Amino acid sequence: MVTEAWLPRSGLGRAVLALCIGFFGLLIWWPILQTFWLSLQFKRPGEQYFVGLQNFRFLLFEDPLFWKSLSVTFAFVGMTVPGVVVLGLFLAVVLNGLKNLTLRGFFTSLYFVPFIVPLVAVALVWKYMYLPGNQGLLNTLLSFADVGPIRWLNSSDWALPSLAMLRIWKISGYAMVLFLAGLQSIPAVYYEAAAIDGANAWHRFWRITLPLLTPTMAFVVVITTIGAMLEFTTVYVMTTQTGTTGLDRGGPNFATYVMSYHIFKTAITNQYEGLGSANAAIFFCIMVAIGYLQYRFLKVRHEY
Amino acid sequence: MAQVHTTTARQDVVRPSAVQLAWLQRRSGSLALYAVLLVFGIVFAFPFYWVLSASVKDIVEIRAIPPTWWPHSFTLDAYSRVWSEKFARFFLNSFVYAGTVTLIDVFTSALIGFVLIKHPSRLGNIVFWTILSATMVPFVTYLLPLFNLLIQVQDLLHVPMINTYWGMILPWMISPFGVFLMRQAMYSVPSEMLDAARIDGASDWTTFWRVVVPLVKQNMAALALLVFIFRYDDLLWPLVVAQSANMYPVTIGLVEFIGEYFVEYDLYTAAAVMAIVPVALMYLVLQRFIIEGIATQGLKG
Numbered sequence: 036m037v038t039e040a041w042l043p044r045s046g047l048g049r050a051v052l053a054l055c056i057g058f059f060g061l062l063i064w065w066p067i068l069q070t071f072w073l074s075l076q077f078k079r080p081g082e083q084y085f086v087g088l089q090n091f092r093f094l095l096f097e098d099p100l101f102w103k104s105l106s107v108t109f110a111f112v113g114m115t116v117p118g119v120v121v122l123g124l125f126l127a128v129v130l131n132g133l134k135n136l137t138l139r140g141f142f143t144s145l146y147f148v149p150f151i152v153p154l155v156a157v158a159l160v161w162k163y164m165y166l167p168g169n170q171g172l173l174n175t176l177l178s179f180a181d182v183g184p185i186r187w188l189n190s191s192d193w194a195l196p197s198l199a200m201l202r203i204w205k206i207s208g209y210a211m212v213l214f215l216a217g218l219q220s221i222p223a224v225y226y227e228a229a230a231i232d233g234a235n236a237w238h239r240f241w242r243i244t245l246p247l248l249t250p251t252m253a254f255v256v257v258i259t260t261i262g263a264m265l266e267f268t269t270v271y272v273m274t275t276q277t278g279t280t281g282l283d284r285g286g287p288n289f290a291t292y293v294m295s296y297h298i299f300k301t302a303i304t305n306q307y308e309g310l311g312s313a314n315a316a317i318f319f320c321i322m323v324a325i326g327y328l329q330y331r332f333l334k335v336r337h338e339y
Numbered sequence: 340m341a342q343v344h345t346t347t348a349r350q351d352v353v354r355p356s357a358v359q360l361a362w363l364q365r366r367s368g369s370l371a372l373y374a375v376l377l378v379f380g381i382v383f384a385f386p387f388y389w390v391l392s393a394s395v396k397d398i399v400e401i402r403a404i405p406p407t408w409w410p411h412s413f414t415l416d417a418y419s420r421v422w423s424e425k426f427a428r429f430f431l432n433s434f435v436y437a438g439t440v441t442l443i444d445v446f447t448s449a450l451i452g453f454v455l456i457k458h459p460s461r462l463g464n465i466v467f468w469t470i471l472s473a474t475m476v477p478f479v480t481y482l483l484p485l486f487n488l489l490i491q492v493q494d495l496l497h498v499p500m501i502n503t504y505w506g507m508i509l510p511w512m513i514s515p516f517g518v519f520l521m522r523q524a525m526y527s528v529p530s531e532m533l534d535a536a537r538i539d540g541a542s543d544w545t546t547f548w549r550v551v552v553p554l555v556k557q558n559m560a561a562l563a564l565l566v567f568i569f570r571y572d573d574l575l576w577p578l579v580v581a582q583s584a585n586m587y588p589v590t591i592g593l594v595e596f597i598g599e600y601f602v603e604y605d606l607y608t609a610a611a612v613m614a615i616v617p618v619a620l621m622y623l624v625l626q627r628f629i630i631e632g633i634a635t636q637g638l639k640g
Contacts, residue, residue, distance in 0.1 A: 326475030
């Protein structure tokens with residue numbers, strides 16, 4: 036769009052832009068600047084002084100929990116993103132092959148339900164399914180195959196995969212809807228040409244569908260990566276450090292101690308505001324880097 | 340594709356066995372398809388059945404090992420106990436919080452989208468890019484300064500912010516993704532109609548309210564649903580701002596509840612069902628809008 040004027044010609048336009056600048060400036064950008072400012076301070080309720088880069092030094096070299104939470108967060112991304120992409124794509128391809136539009140609509144809506152229901156409630160539901168011993172649904176199912184029982188959320192090996200399974204279950208329908216939209220934008224001409232040339236379904240998927248779906252794929256990967264990086268709710272609702280109940284989450288033995296929870300716990304619960312802000316500043320930089328990739332991918336998407 | 344198959348099959352009409360074989364192949368393909376669809380349907384739906392059935396089991400049956408697949412007993416005791424445990428208040432808080440944010444956000448998003456597209460300017464473009472880049476900023480990274488800001492506002496202006504609805508609503512009154520969504524919608528509004536309204540003497544505000552809003556009503560409805568659902572599901576911000584039980588939304592209510600009644604499965608499954616029902620009902624009625632809204636925009640995952 037070619038626009039020469041610096042300001043909108045209408046009074047309404049000027050007022051709305053002023054409102055926008057005021058709102059985002061005051062409630063997003065100013066707090067973010069504050070985060071970076073606070074990251075250079077020692078701040079607890081009632082005392083505050085400048086410490087330079089001390090907080091960062093502590094986080095990077097002395098705080099094992101920082102590195103633990105970073106590795107847990109990336110492990111969580113590694114567990115969920117491939118699962119969501121593969122399952123979402125598979126369901127989209129299967130649904131796209133369904134000729135009956137009523138049934139297609141029905142199954143699309145059905146698979147999408149988990150995405151729309153509140154995560155806190157779903158976390159309770161899954162916590163109930165993950166009950167240890169032979170009381171939970173999943174262990175009962177496993178016992179039919181003579182496996183288990185697994186201690187799921189109470190085991191430091193299984194706690195993070197348990198949360199990952201929940202997330203895959205919840206987000207796949209969302210990825211599926213995006214893939215379905217991508218599939219339907221592929222012109223049918225390509226498939227007709229391929230069919231005339233004698234390509235089978237397998238070839239058509241690898242040679243036509245997948246390459247033409249690359250922009251959607253990139254978008255889904257980035258958006259699910261960001262979502263997984265920010266995981267907080269399931270950790271807060273489902274996990275404990277002690278194995279039973281308690282106020283300390285992210286366990287057992289820090290197995291589900293994700294970055295968002297580490298920041299929340301340091302800055303809000305324990306009120307080490309400077310340290311928590313330094314942690315938030317590092318996390319901000321990581322997320323902006325990922326967001327930059329998203330921007331690049333979205334540009335690719337537009338060119339397509 | 341199916342047509343190609345049919346034509347080849349018709350050519351083979353002289354050999355009935357080949358026709359039957361082709362028919363069988365087609366059928367088995369679609370049978371396998373339906374089987375796959377059904378299996379995943381069960382995978383996605385079963386947790387809901389499981390929690391619903393658990394919530395109506397009586398206190399003896401819910402502790403059965405292994406658990407029963409179909410409830411033999413039926414009681415709604417858990418629901419009435421949960422409801423009396425302040426959950427009525429939690430629901431009220433959630434609806435006030437999510438509902439008010441939805442009304443304000445849909446309005447501001449439409450207005451900003453309108454100005455960005457129909458009253459273009461360089462400043463508008465800059466504002467749009469800063470809004471778009473704000474979508475990349477995780478809330479948790481500026482949560483604490485935002486909370487401190489609310490405290491400062493409260494101290495300086497004597498407007499109660501902490502532990503109030505306004506404090507909860509304030510950060511969400513304009514959302515980047517709402518602006519993004521409504522800005523896209525504004526492309527479908529013909530500029531000729533706006534010119535016609537102006538020639539007839541309508542002010543910019545009247546044009547927006549009387550001409551533009553009716554044209555983008557559907558987009559606003561889709562946005563409203565998504566915003567409501569995301570706010571209804573919010574846990575992090577209320578955890579910081581809502582500090583007493585009478586301000587808790589349902590999400591914190593559930594967290595507190597599971598801490599307190601962890602071994603009383605009938606209670607927390609009933610609580611989970613109650614939290615799901617309002618959203619499930621909305622989805623049942625308006626699913627098409629929601630899925631279309633997601634498919635065209637691709638919101639946060």
